[in-house]
Amino acid sequence: MDICLQHESNPPFAYALEQKAVRLIVKVLRPGSVRQIRVHYGDKYETSYTDVLIMQWAGRGVHFDYFVADVRVPTRRLKYAFEVTAEDEASHWFGEMGWARDLSEAVPFYIPYICPRDVFTVPEWVDQAVAYQIFPERFANGNPCITPEGACDWYDSPTPTSIHGGDLAGIRQRLDYLQDLGINLIYLTPIFRAGSNHKYDTTDYFEIDPQFGTKDDLRGLVADAHDRGIRVVLDAVFNHCGYFFRPFQDAIRHGRQSRYWHWFFIEGDEIDTETVNYETFATKLRYMPKLNLAHPEVERYMLTVAEYWLSECDIDGWRLDVANEIDHVFWRKFRETVKRAKPDALIIGEVWHNSLPWLQGDQFDGVMNYPLRECILDLLVRGRLSTAEFAERVTDWQFAYPAQAQRSMFNLLGSHDTERIRTMAGGMVAPVVQAMALLMTVPGIPMLYYGDEIGMEGGADPLCRGGMMWEDEGRDKDLLAIVKRLIAIRTTEPALAGGLMMVERAEPGLLRYVR
Amino acid sequence: MDICLQHESNPPFAYALEQKAVRLIVKVLRPGSVRQIRVHYGDKYETSYTDVLIMQWAGRGVHFDYFVADVRVPTRRLKYAFEVTAEDEASHWFGEMGWARDLSEAVPFYIPYICPRDVFTVPEWVDQAVAYQIFPERFANGNPCITPEGACDWYDSPTPTSIHGGDLAGIRQRLDYLQDLGINLIYLTPIFRAGSNHKYDTTDYFEIDPQFGTKDDLRGLVADAHDRGIRVVLDAVFNHCGYFFRPFQDAIRHGRQSRYWHWFFIEGDEIDTETVNYETFATKLRYMPKLNLAHPEVERYMLTVAEYWLSECDIDGWRLDVANEIDHVFWRKFRETVKRAKPDALIIGEVWHNSLPWLQGDQFDGVMNYPLRECILDLLVRGRLSTAEFAERVTDWQFAYPAQAQRSMFNLLGSHDTERIRTMAGGMVAPVVQAMALLMTVPGIPMLYYGDEIGMEGGADPLCRGGMMWEDEGRDKDLLAIVKRLIAIRTTEPALAGGLMMVERAEPGLLRYVR
Ligand SMILES: [Ca+2]
Ligand SMILES: [Ca+2]
Structure with missing residues (x-):
C-alpha cells in the first residue's frame, strides 16, 4: 500500500455546509495510484453504513490531488469511512486510525452532531x-x-x-x-x-x-x-488607537493613577513617549499605542x-x-x-x-x-x-x-x-x-x-x-x-x-x- | 525538488507554548531526502530574519517524519521560514507560499501576535x-x-x-x-x-x-x-437530561404552552413518548431527551x-x-x-x-x-x-x-x-x-x-x-x-x-x- 491519503473530521477537511449537509475532502499524494474514492456513511448510531457516494476529483495541488463529496446528514450525526480503489482494482479501506483490511475494521470518522450555532453562515449576498x-x-x-x-x-x-x-x-x-x-x-x-x-x-x-x-x-x-x-x-x-485618543492622553497625564492605565501595555509607572515604553502597532510607533482588548x-x-x-x-x-x-x-x-x-x-x-x-x-x-x-x-x-x-x-x-x-x-x-x-x-x-x-x-x-x-x-x-x-x-x-x-x-x-x-x-x- | 514538506502557522503545526514561546512542527514525507531543517526567524516587523535554529527530529509517523523547534518570541510577534538541507547538501527554502529559490523570496509564515487570552494553559498538576x-x-x-x-x-x-x-x-x-x-x-x-x-x-x-x-x-x-x-x-x-427532569415533565404536561418547550427539540405541538417525536441522546432513547443548549x-x-x-x-x-x-x-x-x-x-x-x-x-x-x-x-x-x-x-x-x-x-x-x-x-x-x-x-x-x-x-x-x-x-x-x-x-x-x-x-x- 503506497497510497498516502489525508483526511481529518475537522476543517478544512470536513465541515458543515448547512445544518444537514457536510462537505468531505480527501487529499491523495501524487503520484497516486487511485482510480476512485467512495465514502461509506450513515448515522453515527447505526451499526452499519447505510449509504455510499463516489467522491469527485476536484483539483490538483502542489503535492496532493483533492477529492470532494457533499453528504446529506438528515439526523445531523455522521460516521463515515473511505473505500479507495487502486489502479489494480483492489479496494483499500481508510478510517480515522488509518488503513484497515475491510470496512468493518476501519475505525470510522465522525461528524458527531451538526450544532446549529457552529454552522458557518455568511451573507447570501456575497456571491454577487x-x-x-x-x-x-x-x-x-x-x-x-x-x-x-x-x-x-x-x-x-x-x-x-x-x-x-x-x-x-x-x-x-x-x-x-x-x-x-x-x-x-x-x-x-x-x-x-x-x-x-x-x-x-x-x-x-x-x-x-x-x-x-x-x-x-x-x-x-x-x-x-x-x-x-x-x-x-x-x-x-x-488593535491600536491614535496618540491623541483621550484615554491615552489621560494615561500620559496621570500615569499609573489614570483610570485608563490598563487600557494599554505600559512598562514602568508613567508613559515615556521618547523611549516609547508602551506597546504599539508594529515596533515603537509612538503615535499608535496598542490597546488592551x-x-x-x-x-x-x-x-x-x-x-x-x-x-x-x-x-x-x-x-x-x-x-x-x-x-x-x-x-x-x-x-x-x-x-x-x-x-x-x-x-x-x-x-x-x-x-x-x-x-x-x-x-x-x-x-x-x-x-x-x-x-x-x-x-x-x-x-x-x-x-x-x-x-x-x-x-x-x-x-x-x-x-x-x-x-x-x-x-x-x-x-x-x-x-x-x-x-x-x-x-x-x-x-x-x-x-x-x-x-x-x-x-x-x-x-x-x-x-x-x-x-x-x-x-x-x-x-x-x-x-x-x-x-x-x-x-x-x-x-x-x-x-x-x-x-x-x-x-x-x-x-x-x-x-x-x-x-x-x-x-x-x-x-x-x-x- | 521531490521533498514534500507540510507546515501551517496554525495548530497543530504551530502554537504558543506560553506567552513568549512558540512550538513549530514540520512534517516531511518519507522517503525524505532531508539532512537538516533550520528555521530562520525574527520579529514580524523586522525586515530580515535575526535568528536561526536547527529543528530536532522528533518522530516517525505513518507517512511523515516530524521535526520540532521551540522558539523564543520576546516581542510576541514572529515571522519565520524554513531552510531544508537535502541529502546532496543543497539548501531549499520553504515559506507559506511553498518552495522558493532563496530566503528573501520565501513568503514568511507568521505568528502575528501571541495574545495572552489565546494561550492554551492547563493545570500545572496534570503532569503528575x-x-x-x-x-x-x-x-x-x-x-x-x-x-x-x-x-x-x-x-x-x-x-x-x-x-x-x-x-x-x-x-x-x-x-x-x-x-x-x-x-x-x-x-x-x-x-x-x-x-x-x-x-x-x-x-x-x-x-x-x-x-x-x-x-x-x-x-x-x-x-x-x-x-x-x-x-x-x-x-x-x-447533552441530554433524564425523562423525569422537571422541565421535560412540564413540557409533556403542557405541550407548546410549557415555558420549557424550547429547552428541547420537539416536533409537533405535544410530546409523544411512544413515537419519540423529540431529539434524544443517540436514536430515539426516550428516557434521554436532548437539551437545547x-x-x-x-x-x-x-x-x-x-x-x-x-x-x-x-x-x-x-x-x-x-x-x-x-x-x-x-x-x-x-x-x-x-x-x-x-x-x-x-x-x-x-x-x-x-x-x-x-x-x-x-x-x-x-x-x-x-x-x-x-x-x-x-x-x-x-x-x-x-x-x-x-x-x-x-x-x-x-x-x-x-x-x-x-x-x-x-x-x-x-x-x-x-x-x-x-x-x-x-x-x-x-x-x-x-x-x-x-x-x-x-x-x-x-x-x-x-x-x-x-x-x-x-x-x-x-x-x-x-x-x-x-x-x-x-x-x-x-x-x-x-x-x-x-x-x-x-x-x-x-x-x-x-x-x-x-x-x-x-x-x-x-x-x-x-x-
Ligand atoms: Ca474636502
Ligand atoms: Ca449503599
Missing part, C-alpha cells in the same frame, strides 16, 4: 458582490469647505503626510461612477477622527473625521449607496463602537485592521455583536497569511486574500510560476478554508498597503487585464482598489495613494471598458457565484478552469 | 496526575441504609438495570486503598439524581442521587480526598450547574459527557465559567475521535484518549499492528494536538463504555501488564478504570460495570503490585512529566522510547 476599496482622502473632494488649510493639489504626488482633500461628500457625488462601473460594495479605509491622512490612528471612535464630513454625510452616503444597490463597509481599527472596559468599548455604526448609520459590515494581532476571544464576541445588530453584515479580517483559525464560522466571514494576490503576481508579473504551478497553488489555497469563507474572501490585486497592479506590471496593460480577468472569475469577492480600473500607477505607500484620476486624459478607457465588462459578467453569471474553481488545462500561455 | 475512574454504583457500598430495596448481591453479574448499592460513603471509606494504590485524581461517573443505575439520565442537576448520599457526603469525600492529595472530578451530562435559559442553567459544584463542594473539574454533540459556543462559555471559579480545575471532554477543534485552549484541557486505546489494543491484544506500526500511529496522534492537550489527555485502556482490558486480553495477564506499562509511560494522564488494577474481567456494558472485587481471592495481587509500582514511577519520575515521547527502536517484540 464586487467590492471597491476607497481611501477617502484621495477619492474625490466633494466639499472644499472642509478641506484643511495647506492641502496640496489633488494630483500632487502623495507624501506620508500630504492632504489632498477627499471626503465623504466626494464619494457620494461619485456614486454614479461606481454604479456605472458595476460594483455593489464599497470598503472605506478609516473615516473616524484621527491625526493622519490615512486615519489608522483613531482619536475618536464615535466621530467622523471633520476633514471627511459628519455623521449625516455618512448616513447620506450609505442611504444613496443603498438606493443604488451598493453596500458600505467601514474599517475597524481596534482583553481589558473588560476596552472590550466593551470596542463592541459598542462596532454596534454603534451599524445601527446609527446603517453600514453593512466591517473590515478589521491588523485583525491577527487581536485575540480570538474578542473576535468571537465581535461577531456575535455585529450579527445580532445586522444579521447579513459582512466581516472581513486583515490577515495576510493562512487564516483558518479565524475562518471557522465563529469569527470572520472572509479575509483580505493576499495569498491569491501573491499567486497572481507570481504568474503574471514576476514570472516565477508557470500556469500549472499557479493552478496547483491556487487549488491548495482553495481547499485551505471552508467553502463559506472562500465565498467571502476579499480577492485583491492591490490595496493601500501595496504597490498598484499597473506599477507591478511595469506599466504594461496586458498583465493587468489578465489579472482582472482572474480576479473576476475565481471564487470569492473581487475587490478593486480605487483607480486600478483606469490604470492608475503608484509604488509602495504613500505612492499607491494618489488622488483618483478624474481627467479623461489620465484614464485608460480601454482598460476601464474591459473591467466594466468583467464586473458585469461577474455580477450576473450564476456560474461565478459560489462553487469551486477546477483547473482543466494549464499549459504555457494557457489556463482553462471551470466554475 | 494519575486518574482513577469510579462508577459509583459499583465501587463500594459504604452506607447500606441508603441502598435501594431490591438491590442484588454485590458480586452478582450486572444487568442494565441491576442495583448493587455503591455510594459516596463507600468511596470515602476506600480512600486508603486509593492512596495506597498511588492515584491522585478520581473521576466519578454521574452522581446527580437520576433514574438509572449509571445516572446519565439526570433528573436534578442540583442534588446528589439519594442512593449515593448527600451533598455533605460529597463534601466529606472531596475534603478527605484533598487531605490525601487526591483531586475529584465529576461527570457533566449536559443554544437556548439562553438552558445555557445559563448549565453554566450555573458547572459553577455550583465547584464552589459548593470544591470539586476539581469536570469530565464532559457526549461533549462532541454540544456546540463550541457553549463549551467556550463553560471553560470561562469553570476557570473563573477555579483556575486550576481540569476539563476533560468525552470525544472518541480527532479532537483538535476542542483542544486549542478555548474549550477542553484534554479528552478521553480512545485513539490511544485503539493503538494499544491493536498492538497487544488484536495483533493488528507491529511495534513499528504502533509507534508510527502513536507518533501521528502525538502531533495531532498542541502539547498542552497532550499533557492533559485521559489515557485509558478501558472505561464504563468498553470491555475491560483483561477481558480484551482473553484473560491473560501479560498483555495487561504491557498495556499498563505503556499507559503509565506515554505522555498524558494515565486513567485506570476501577478494578482493572486487580485484573477484573467484564465484557461490554453492562458486564464491565461489575461490583469492585474486595475479596482477596478475586484479586490479582501480582498485577496490583506491578500497577502500584508503575504508578509510583509515573508520579515521581520527572522525565515522565510533560514532554514528548520519541520512539528509538521498534522491532518485533521490542519497543524502546525515550521521554
Whole structure:
C-alpha cells in the first residue's frame, strides 16, 4: 500500500455546509495510484453504513490531488469511512486510525452532531458582490469647505503626510461612477477622527473625521449607496488607537493613577513617549499605542463602537485592521455583536497569511486574500510560476478554508498597503487585464482598489495613494471598458457565484478552469 | 525538488507554548531526502530574519517524519521560514507560499501576535496526575441504609438495570486503598439524581442521587480526598437530561404552552413518548431527551450547574459527557465559567475521535484518549499492528494536538463504555501488564478504570460495570503490585512529566522510547 491519503473530521477537511449537509475532502499524494474514492456513511448510531457516494476529483495541488463529496446528514450525526480503489482494482479501506483490511475494521470518522450555532453562515449576498476599496482622502473632494488649510493639489504626488482633500461628500457625488462601473460594495479605509491622512490612528471612535464630513454625510452616503444597490463597509481599527485618543492622553497625564492605565501595555509607572515604553502597532510607533482588548472596559468599548455604526448609520459590515494581532476571544464576541445588530453584515479580517483559525464560522466571514494576490503576481508579473504551478497553488489555497469563507474572501490585486497592479506590471496593460480577468472569475469577492480600473500607477505607500484620476486624459478607457465588462459578467453569471474553481488545462500561455 | 514538506502557522503545526514561546512542527514525507531543517526567524516587523535554529527530529509517523523547534518570541510577534538541507547538501527554502529559490523570496509564515487570552494553559498538576475512574454504583457500598430495596448481591453479574448499592460513603471509606494504590485524581461517573443505575439520565442537576448520599457526603469525600492529595472530578451530562427532569415533565404536561418547550427539540405541538417525536441522546432513547443548549435559559442553567459544584463542594473539574454533540459556543462559555471559579480545575471532554477543534485552549484541557486505546489494543491484544506500526500511529496522534492537550489527555485502556482490558486480553495477564506499562509511560494522564488494577474481567456494558472485587481471592495481587509500582514511577519520575515521547527502536517484540 503506497497510497498516502489525508483526511481529518475537522476543517478544512470536513465541515458543515448547512445544518444537514457536510462537505468531505480527501487529499491523495501524487503520484497516486487511485482510480476512485467512495465514502461509506450513515448515522453515527447505526451499526452499519447505510449509504455510499463516489467522491469527485476536484483539483490538483502542489503535492496532493483533492477529492470532494457533499453528504446529506438528515439526523445531523455522521460516521463515515473511505473505500479507495487502486489502479489494480483492489479496494483499500481508510478510517480515522488509518488503513484497515475491510470496512468493518476501519475505525470510522465522525461528524458527531451538526450544532446549529457552529454552522458557518455568511451573507447570501456575497456571491454577487464586487467590492471597491476607497481611501477617502484621495477619492474625490466633494466639499472644499472642509478641506484643511495647506492641502496640496489633488494630483500632487502623495507624501506620508500630504492632504489632498477627499471626503465623504466626494464619494457620494461619485456614486454614479461606481454604479456605472458595476460594483455593489464599497470598503472605506478609516473615516473616524484621527491625526493622519490615512486615519489608522483613531482619536475618536464615535466621530467622523471633520476633514471627511459628519455623521449625516455618512448616513447620506450609505442611504444613496443603498438606493443604488451598493453596500458600505467601514474599517475597524481596534488593535491600536491614535496618540491623541483621550484615554491615552489621560494615561500620559496621570500615569499609573489614570483610570485608563490598563487600557494599554505600559512598562514602568508613567508613559515615556521618547523611549516609547508602551506597546504599539508594529515596533515603537509612538503615535499608535496598542490597546488592551482583553481589558473588560476596552472590550466593551470596542463592541459598542462596532454596534454603534451599524445601527446609527446603517453600514453593512466591517473590515478589521491588523485583525491577527487581536485575540480570538474578542473576535468571537465581535461577531456575535455585529450579527445580532445586522444579521447579513459582512466581516472581513486583515490577515495576510493562512487564516483558518479565524475562518471557522465563529469569527470572520472572509479575509483580505493576499495569498491569491501573491499567486497572481507570481504568474503574471514576476514570472516565477508557470500556469500549472499557479493552478496547483491556487487549488491548495482553495481547499485551505471552508467553502463559506472562500465565498467571502476579499480577492485583491492591490490595496493601500501595496504597490498598484499597473506599477507591478511595469506599466504594461496586458498583465493587468489578465489579472482582472482572474480576479473576476475565481471564487470569492473581487475587490478593486480605487483607480486600478483606469490604470492608475503608484509604488509602495504613500505612492499607491494618489488622488483618483478624474481627467479623461489620465484614464485608460480601454482598460476601464474591459473591467466594466468583467464586473458585469461577474455580477450576473450564476456560474461565478459560489462553487469551486477546477483547473482543466494549464499549459504555457494557457489556463482553462471551470466554475 | 521531490521533498514534500507540510507546515501551517496554525495548530497543530504551530502554537504558543506560553506567552513568549512558540512550538513549530514540520512534517516531511518519507522517503525524505532531508539532512537538516533550520528555521530562520525574527520579529514580524523586522525586515530580515535575526535568528536561526536547527529543528530536532522528533518522530516517525505513518507517512511523515516530524521535526520540532521551540522558539523564543520576546516581542510576541514572529515571522519565520524554513531552510531544508537535502541529502546532496543543497539548501531549499520553504515559506507559506511553498518552495522558493532563496530566503528573501520565501513568503514568511507568521505568528502575528501571541495574545495572552489565546494561550492554551492547563493545570500545572496534570503532569503528575494519575486518574482513577469510579462508577459509583459499583465501587463500594459504604452506607447500606441508603441502598435501594431490591438491590442484588454485590458480586452478582450486572444487568442494565441491576442495583448493587455503591455510594459516596463507600468511596470515602476506600480512600486508603486509593492512596495506597498511588492515584491522585478520581473521576466519578454521574452522581446527580437520576433514574438509572449509571445516572446519565439526570433528573436534578442540583442534588446528589439519594442512593449515593448527600451533598455533605460529597463534601466529606472531596475534603478527605484533598487531605490525601487526591483531586475529584465529576461527570457533566449536559447533552441530554433524564425523562423525569422537571422541565421535560412540564413540557409533556403542557405541550407548546410549557415555558420549557424550547429547552428541547420537539416536533409537533405535544410530546409523544411512544413515537419519540423529540431529539434524544443517540436514536430515539426516550428516557434521554436532548437539551437545547443554544437556548439562553438552558445555557445559563448549565453554566450555573458547572459553577455550583465547584464552589459548593470544591470539586476539581469536570469530565464532559457526549461533549462532541454540544456546540463550541457553549463549551467556550463553560471553560470561562469553570476557570473563573477555579483556575486550576481540569476539563476533560468525552470525544472518541480527532479532537483538535476542542483542544486549542478555548474549550477542553484534554479528552478521553480512545485513539490511544485503539493503538494499544491493536498492538497487544488484536495483533493488528507491529511495534513499528504502533509507534508510527502513536507518533501521528502525538502531533495531532498542541502539547498542552497532550499533557492533559485521559489515557485509558478501558472505561464504563468498553470491555475491560483483561477481558480484551482473553484473560491473560501479560498483555495487561504491557498495556499498563505503556499507559503509565506515554505522555498524558494515565486513567485506570476501577478494578482493572486487580485484573477484573467484564465484557461490554453492562458486564464491565461489575461490583469492585474486595475479596482477596478475586484479586490479582501480582498485577496490583506491578500497577502500584508503575504508578509510583509515573508520579515521581520527572522525565515522565510533560514532554514528548520519541520512539528509538521498534522491532518485533521490542519497543524502546525515550521521554
Ligand atoms: Ca474636502
Ligand atoms: Ca449503599
